[in-house]
Amino acid sequence: MLVSERIGQFFVESDYGRDRLEYTEYGSGDAWVVLLHGQLMPRRMHQPLARALAAEGLHVVTLDLLGHGRSDRPADPLVYSMTDWAEQVVALLDHLGAPQAVVGGTSLGANVSLEVAVLAPDRVRGLIVEMPVLNNAVEAGILAFAPLMFAARFLPFTVTALRLLTRPVPRGFVPFWAGIALDTLDQRPGSVAAVVHGIFFGRVAPSSRQRRAIQAPALVVGHPADPIHPAADAAMLAGEMPRATFVRARSILEWRVAPERLNRAAAEFALGCWKSPRRARRVGG
Known part of the structure; x- marks a missing residue:
């Protein structure tokens, strides 16, 4: 089933300036789903899932968070935090005129989704959380990303060289996930260092x-077998949240190379969220 696809943009204001964010809409209607990418990855990583969900009648939006993809990439670490990214998701909903959405994401996007649920619970119809980064992932995360921050800050030519090598490769002539890898390598030293710094020295999750x-x-x-996103973190999170369901992927690559089972689980979940009665907004006394 073919679905409509539209690219849009909006602007967010902060104490540090005005930044442009870019997104893609798939499908139409009032059953909104927002999908958020992994760290340093582009929103296009969720294109296959977005198309699959939109084909089921959902209105899906993929967003490049600040510092990623085709959104602005300032080199100031003060503009990057889980809370700032969560506020950008709420600003996206305001821009779209969406009262609520199922909000989900992968890795960084998973943690930002949790922040949105804490920051604006009345805007979240449901959560799709893949590979959250919580207590059991701290050491592996430091080992994986501290060298990247060091290289971007003190050896910036390494990041620039990768960008110069990968940017000219036509994305339409390589397999989809190879193109995503090339897009992920298309970075600027200042923004990479700032993004990783903002994550390391802020709170990683609620x-x-x-x-x-x-x-x-x-x-x-x-x-399974993912040191940066251990299944133990996902299982722990599912045990903490009172209305969570835990699904174990068959492998670290299942949702990328054989996505049918998990696409179906995500579609059934999101559709179920929109079929259930709208939760009443809590009013403080």
Whole structure:
């Protein structure tokens, strides 16, 4: 089934300036789903899933968070944090005129989705959380990304050289995931260092107490044999949230190379969120 696809942009204001964010819409209607990418990856990584969900009648939006993809990439670490990215998702919903959405993502996108549920619970119809980065991933995350931050800050020519090598490769002539890898390597030293710095020295995810208070239904997907995104973190998160369902992927690559089972689980979950009655907004006393 073919679905419409449209590229859009909007602007966010902060104490540090005005930045442009870019997104893609798939399909139409009022059953909104927002998908968020992994760290340093482009929103296009979720194109196959977005098309599959839109074919089921959902209105899907993929967003390049600040510092990623085709959105602006300032080199100031002060503009990058989980809270800032969550506020950008809420600003996207405001821009689209979407009262609520199922919000989901992979890795960084998973953690940002949790932040949105804490920051604006009345805007979250449900959560699709793949590969969250929580307690069991700290050491592996530091080992993986600290050298990248060091190289971007003190050996910037290494990041620039990769960009010069990968950018000329036509994305239409390589397999889809090879193109995503090339896009991920298309970085600028200043923004890479700033993004990783902002993650390392801010809070990585909501606290366990805050996660236990999330009332939105959630689909949590964990991967076996993934040191940066251990399945133990996903299982722990599913156990914390009162309305969560845990799904174990068959491999770290299942949703990328054989996505039918997990696409179906995500579609059924998102459609179920929109078929259930709208939660009443809590009013403080």
